[in-house]
Amino acid sequence: MPDGRAKEDGAAGPSSRALVSCPAVLPNRSIPSATTIPVLIYPDVRAAVSWLTEAFGFVERLQIGEDHRSQMNVGEGGAVILGDAAWRNRMWGEIVALHGRYPKSLAQLKDEWWTEELHTEILCALASWRTELDEKAQDPREEIAFHSQLADYAHRLQKESTGITATWKPGAPPDSWAGT
DSSP, X not given: OOOSOOOTXXXXXXXXXOOOOOOSSOXXXXXXXXXXXXXXXXXXXHHHHHHHHHHHOOEEEEEETTTXXXXXXXXXXXXXXXXXXXXXXXXXXXXXXXXXXXXXXXXXXXXXXXXXXXXXXXXXXXXXXXXXXXXXXXXXXXXXXXXXXXXXXXXXXXXXXXTOOOBOOOOSXXXXXXXX
C-alpha cells in the first residue's frame, strides 16, 4: 500500500505534492512598472501633481504625506515627484543624527547611498521613526521594533559590503541630495 514517502529511486508515492515553480524575481508593485522612472523635484508636491494631471494626463497612484512624495503614472510610464529641498535637508540632518547615534549599525553604509532608492527609503524611514520615538514614544515595544529593524538593515549592509571601496562619512548634503 503506497504511503506517499519518496522511494529509493527518488520517485514519490501517490500522495506527494507537485512542485510549484516561481519566477526568479517577483514584480515590485510598490513602484510604477516603467523601466525608467524619472524623479522630479518640485517645491510644492500637491501643485506639481495637479499641474501634471491637468497638463499631461498623469494619474496619481500613491501619495506619501502632504508635501513629501507622490508616485504618478502616465500611460505605461511613471514618475516619482519629490518634496521640496527643505524637507530633504531636514531629512539629511536626521540621517546624519541617526548615523551619529548608531555608528556601529551603520558602519558599512557605502558612500553615495542616496543614489539608490532602497537605501534612501530605508534610511529616511529609520530616521523619521527615530525622531518620532524620541518625541513621543510611550510603548517600549516600539523601541524594540525600531532596534530590530535597525539590526536587520545593519545585517543587509554587512552582506552588501563586499567590494565597497568607501564608506559614508556624514557631513553636509551633496547637491544631488537636495535636487539642485
